[in-house]
Amino acid sequence: xxxxxxxxxxxxxxxxxxxxxxxxxxxxxxxxxxxxxxxxxxxxxxxxxxxxxxxxxxxxxxxxxxxxxxxxxxxxxxxxxxxxxxxxxxxxxxxxxxxxxxxxxxxxxxxxxxxxxxxxxxxxxxxxxxxxxxxxxxxxxxxxxxxxxxxxxxxxxxxxxxxxxxxxxxxxxxxxxxxxxxxxxxxxxxxxxxxxxxxxxxxxxxxxxxxxxxxxxxxxxxxxxxxxxxxxxxxxxxxxxxxxxxxxxxxxxxxxxxxxxxxxxxxxxxxxxxxxxxxxxxxxxxxxxxxxxxxxxxxxxxxxxxxxxxxxxxxxxxxxxxxxxxxxxxxxxxxxxxxxxxxxxxxxxxxxxxxxxxxxxxxxxxxxxxxxxxxxxxxxxxxx
Numbered sequence: 001x002x003x004x005x006x007x008x009x010x011x012x013x014x015x016x017x018x019x020x021x022x023x024x025x026x027x028x029x030x031x032x033x034x035x036x037x038x039x040x041x042x043x044x045x046x047x048x049x050x051x052x053x054x055x056x057x058x059x060x061x062x063x064x065x066x067x068x069x070x071x072x073x074x075x076x077x078x079x080x081x082x083x084x085x086x087x088x089x090x091x092x093x094x095x096x097x098x099x100x101x102x103x104x105x106x107x108x109x110x111x112x113x114x115x116x117x118x119x120x121x122x123x124x125x126x127x128x129x130x131x132x133x134x135x136x137x138x139x140x141x142x143x144x145x146x147x148x149x150x151x152x153x154x155x156x157x158x159x160x161x162x163x164x165x166x167x168x169x170x171x172x173x174x175x176x177x178x179x180x181x182x183x184x185x186x187x188x189x190x191x192x193x194x195x196x197x198x199x200x201x202x203x204x205x206x207x208x209x210x211x212x213x214x215x216x217x218x219x220x221x222x223x224x225x226x227x228x229x230x231x232x233x234x235x236x237x238x239x240x241x242x243x244x245x246x247x248x249x250x251x252x253x254x255x256x257x258x259x260x261x262x263x264x265x266x267x268x269x270x271x272x273x274x275x276x277x278x279x280x281x282x283x284x285x286x287x288x289x290x291x292x293x294x295x296x297x298x299x300x301x302x303x304x305x306x307x308x309x310x311x312x313x314x315x316x317x318x319x320x321x322x323x324x325x326x327x328x329x330x331x332x333x334x335x336x337x338x339x340x341x342x343x344x345x346x347x348x349x350x351x352x353x354x355x356x357x358x359x360x361x362x363x364x365x366x367x368x369x370x371x372x373x374x375x376x377x378x379x380x381x382x383x384x
Contacts, residue, residue, distance in 0.1 A: 109139035138171035145175035177205025207236030235274030311341025
């Protein structure tokens with residue numbers, strides 16, 4: 001397989017060990033360049049802004065979001081702003097939740113998902129009545145799922161599970177699983193039993209929720225479901241706490257078989273999806289399988305599928321992925337695999353939060369320490 005090559009700007013020779021102050025004019029110039037037509041210029045501008053101390057960066061980014069005229073710059077400024085944290089982010093998110101810019105609303109919903117505030121529920125429910133963007137609404141559904149303890153949001157999510165565009169139904173089902181919505185188990189079991197486009201989503205969601213009421217229906221499906229569904233069922237049963245070692249062994253064998261056997265792409269994707277669900281929960285064996293096969297395969301399709309899976313784990317559970325990379329025997333191919341997956345991920349908000357985690361770990365680590373070296377490698381390869 002040809003090596004992945006990406007056009008990247010040269011990073012600084014030495015990554016600074018702490019935030020770096022720059023002039024107000026230089027900071028404004030970097031913000032303006034977030035919309036440059038040259039990708040390398042945009043990347044370097046973002047790198048510069050991320051290293052500015054928060055007291056200087058935050059006000060300038062807020063101004064760019066609320067007063068800027070370039071819609072893409074406004075979006076990128078909001079993404080970068082979320083990486084700094086603090087009360088100004090919450091206020092700015094509240095200001096843009098009704099903005100006409102779809103990307104801004106998407107970031108606002110993502111922020112509400114990861115920083116749930118009971119006071120935001122009313123605004124999210126109001127948004128559910130008016131939000132029509134097919135590529136925006138999934139983020140809103142996830143934000144609502146993060147507030148699943150509030151009985152007001154449950155009818156909205158259950159309605160999204162039962163009807164609407166396929167991408168929205170799938171997003172709602174996944175969100176219920178990710179936020180362990182035990183109150184939705186009775187609604188998900190019939191979907192899991194019915195062969196169709198949402199069956200795998202519902203099976204994995206039930207596994208993630210962890211309610212043993214789902215165990216009987218899922219185990220029963222092993223007898224009737226086709227071979228491409230078996231990895232999903234195995235992952236769900238493992239997530240429910242039954243015979244995990246044997247199911248992980250099956251997923252490992254299945255992925256390795258499908259990776260080198262022509263015509264089993266659907267089985268490979270199912271195995272990867274099952275392993276990713278387990279990896280998101282911090283399962284070492286699941287991630288080991290993905291990294292081992294992903295870094296050794298010579299099949300482009302298999303590598304791409306696995307790379308996206310590893311990137312998904314990195315975004316959903318950054319501390320777990322970073323810890324695994326710290327002990328991985330051959331780090332460079334593993335980082336390259338993850339980086340290829342990041343290139344396929346369109347969620348800039350989640351990537352920014354990973355960058356924040358890694359950058360702060362770099363700043364906190366001692367000079368010359370293994371952690372400092374790992375984070376420097378990630379900063380270099382991922383251009384943040």
